[in-house]
Amino acid sequence: MIYFVHGPDRLLAREAALAIAAELDPDSSNTSWLDGRECSFSDVASAVGAASFFGSPRIVIVSDLLVRASRDADTAESAGEDQERPARGRTEIESLVSAVPESHHLIVFEPSLNSVPAVFKNAAPRAQVIAGEPPRGSELIAWIEAAAIQAESRIDRRAAQRLAETLYPQSWDRKPSNARYDRPPDLAHLKAEIDKLALAAHPGPITLDCIAAHTPGGPDQRVFRFLDAALAGDLRSGLDELERLIASGEEPAMLLAQLLGQLELAMVTVAAGSQNADAVARNLGTVAPGRLSAVMAATRRWSRQAAHAAGTGVRADRNLKTGRVRKPDDALHGLVLALAVPTPERSGGDPE
Numbered sequence: 334m335i336y337f338v339h340g341p342d343r344l345l346a347r348e349a350a351l352a353i354a355a356e357l358d359p360d361s362s363n364t365s366w367l368d369g370r371e372c373s374f375s376d377v378a379s380a381v382g383a384a385s386f387f388g389s390p391r392i393v394i395v396s397d398l399l400v401r402a403s404r405d406a407d408t409a410e411s412a413g414e415d416q417e418r419p420a421r422g423r424t425e426i427e428s429l430v431s432a433v434p435e436s437h438h439l440i441v442f443e444p445s446l447n448s449v450p451a452v453f454k455n456a457a458p459r460a461q462v463i464a465g466e467p468p469r470g471s472e473l474i475a476w477i478e479a480a481a482i483q484a485e486s487r488i489d490r491r492a493a494q495r496l497a498e499t500l501y502p503q504s505w506d507r508k509p510s511n512a513r514y515d516r517p518p519d520l521a522h523l524k525a526e527i528d529k530l531a532l533a534a535h536p537g538p539i540t541l542d543c544i545a546a547h548t549p550g551g552p553d554q555r556v557f558r559f560l561d562a563a564l565a566g567d568l569r570s571g572l573d574e575l576e577r578l579i580a581s582g583e584e585p586a587m588l589l590a591q592l593l594g595q596l597e598l599a600m601v602t603v604a605a606g607s608q609n610a611d612a613v614a615r616n617l618g619t620v621a622p623g624r625l626s627a628v629m630a631a632t633r634r635w636s637r638q639a640a641h642a643a644g645t646g647v648r649a650d651r652n653l654k655t656g657r658v659r660k661p662d663d664a665l666h667g668l669v670l671a672l673a674v675p676t677p678e679r680s681g682g683d684p685e
Contacts, residue, residue, distance in 0.1 A: 346465030369398025
């Protein structure tokens with residue numbers, strides 16, 4: 334039997350993989366863990382095909398195997414080293430699937446993937462798929478209440494909702510219509526936050542005041558709408574979103590720093606060429622693929638425009654730091670306007 338356990342929530346995915354292994358092999362005497370980042374498909378096939386102790390089923394759990402294979406394929410393709418790599422990857426997966434004996438079990442554990450890759454789905458159509466989809470809405474509130482009890486504390490429903498809203502303001506209760514802007518609740522992070530709050534509130538319950546004092550808020554999606562509009566040169570939307578953000582109390586200096594940071598990311602995506610957002614995000618290690626995908630979408634028509642945008646950002650930063658522009662809000666408005674100025678490439682004309 335083959336199981337495919339995936340994210341997006343790493344904690345739920347890991348708990349699911351452990352639960353399957355515990356059910357199949359309660360004393361763990363025939364369970365092996367392999368790191369897919371360090372072993373090959375043939376190594377996994379050999380492990381799952383090996384004879385087990387006392388005739389019991391062998392359980393092999395391999396983590397991050399397909400993520401590593403995908404990264405290797407992206408690297409080879411971008412470097413032009415191996416045009417046959419995707420086909421070879423398909424063959425490796427098919428060979429691994431066929432190597433799993435009827436009496437043994439393979440658990441493919443991919444916590445960083447949000448779904449089953451088509452190549453694996455085609456190779457193993459009978460695999461049992463378990464998704465680590467985090468709860469939302471009332472189910473998430475109930476999870477927070479239970480997690481507080483596990484932390485030897487208490488939290489009422491109102492405070493639990495405030496915690497969810499603080500950390501995941503736009504996605505705690507439902508998925509956004511555009512998956513690119515989804516930031517699903519991270520249960521491991523939530524659990525750590527609850528443990529911290531339980532300690533801070535001891536011996537009393539976790540209250541609204543405790544959350545306000547100890548829990549920093551998550552990013553507001555309005556900021557992302559502003560950043561995407563500014564990068565795309567959409568002056569009307571960018572200024573509208575900027576006005577709303579400033580009216581709600583956002584600091585212009587912070588917004589300017591965020592926009593300059595997104596310009597840096599845009600330069601990276603342009604340099605990455607045809608690599609997809611997942612591959613670039615894995616190489617960077619500090620950026621969510623969804624956010625990088627949004628930057629790519631906003632700047633997809635850039636080529637020579639990238640040099641103009643980079644120069645615009647550098648000038649805005651230098652002018653503010655040298656005092657030529659004294660107020661951060663002036664520098665911010667100037668940068669938004671400059672990014673919206675048509676270049677020959679944007680306007681369709683010939684470059685000078």
